[in-house]
Amino acid sequence: MWTNVCYFYFVFFPLLFSLGHSLGYGFVNYVNPSDAERAINTLNGLRLQSKTIKVSYARPSSDSIKDANLYISGLPKTMTQKDVEDMFTQYGRIINSRVLVDQASGLSRGVAFIRFDKRSEAEEAIKDLNGSKPVGASEPITVKFAANPNQTKNSQLLSQLYNTQSRRFGGPVHHQAQRFRFSPMSVDHMSGVSGMNVAGSSSSGWCIFIYNLGQDADEGILWQMFGPFGAVTNVKVIRDFNTNKCKGFGFVTMTNYEEAAMAIASLNGYRLGDKVLQVSFKSSKSHK
DNA sequence: TTCGATT
Known part of the structure; x- marks a missing residue:
């Protein structure tokens, strides 16, 4: 029995991964298993600001559960989160899923994330579903491993900022870049x-x-x-x-x-x- | 009662 309770947001990927920001999840260890259970029962699904938090037992830390997150694009805009899960569930245990929606229209962007319990499950899903056409779809979907936020997002974000700012202002970039990193x-x-x-x-x-x-x-x-x-x-x-x-x-x-x-x-x-x-x-x- | 600090 795990008394290690894992907190993480359903809204995991839209978070900003700039330096010093939360990755959107954390862990709490309890001495008493019943306290852990009570935390899950009372806090799972709690709405905090614009987010709904997920609270569950943490999975045992292991290499096999790392890098098991998939990025899926080219999905029919009509597919819901459940539709996407239904398509992927045969490959393993889905830990978390999300369909990205356009902020203005509220419509699907045809992009989703699926996190499997095991990397091997994610690999199988890629092998089977990458380049395949969902039923009724005209175009094939892309299924690949999601970029690791720790390694890539920060450097991408920073270089994007710097490029944008230098193009726009043509001068020393660090003064403007400060605007985007309020610490x-x-x-x-x-x-x-x-x-x-x-x-x-x-x-x-x-x-x-x-x-x-x-x-x-x-x-x-x-x-x-x-x-x-x-x-x-x-x-x-x-x-x-x-x-x-x-x-x-x-x-x-x-x-x-x-x-x-x-x-x-x-x-x-x-x-x-x-x-x-x-x-x-x-x-x-x-x-x- | 309107900007502390008994750490």
Whole structure:
């Protein structure tokens, strides 16, 4: 029995694979098998922002389950996720599947991903289905191994960015490229000094100021509010030294700029209890 | 009560 619970998003592939970003999955180890089971039962299928997370037991780590992800293109636009799964299921156990849809029209792009449990299963599917025509289709489909996001996507993305920017602006590229990689570090470089020169940022994350917390607010509520937006490294409720009551404000530090910005946009004006919260990046004054 | 830091 595996007490290793694997978290990963159904929406795995649309994630941005730029440097420092989550690959969209993670692992949690439980001491107690029943706790692992409870985590699966309560969290699997939970919607977090625009995503639905999948929580299941982790498969044993092994070379045989690596590189078992397939990229399928040229599919009839009428084929649904289930249709694609039905076509591939005879080759092995499907771990995850997705049909890409056009963001504007909502129609299928004729592209899908299928992750098999075993690489050998994926190989068999390629052998059989690459170049074949689904029933009723006029054109053959392409079935191949999906590009490994770790190795290829980053370098492709970066070189794409650089090419695009140099064509458009014709000048030194690194200033523009910074726009696409908002990390505290890169902003520090932009200002030329490390520390708190840009609102909310420091080398250790993005600090967010929350005002109008109730007297009884605690750290737990901050974790609950901000956690769903992404990586939270620290929360703090500021309390009166003597009374130990919250002084009405607190701080949350988040690792990634985009997630912090989304949290602020979503939670500013949020009604917590009978109070309307003000949420913003921490002002840059004060602090060492 | 509107931007900390008892680590």
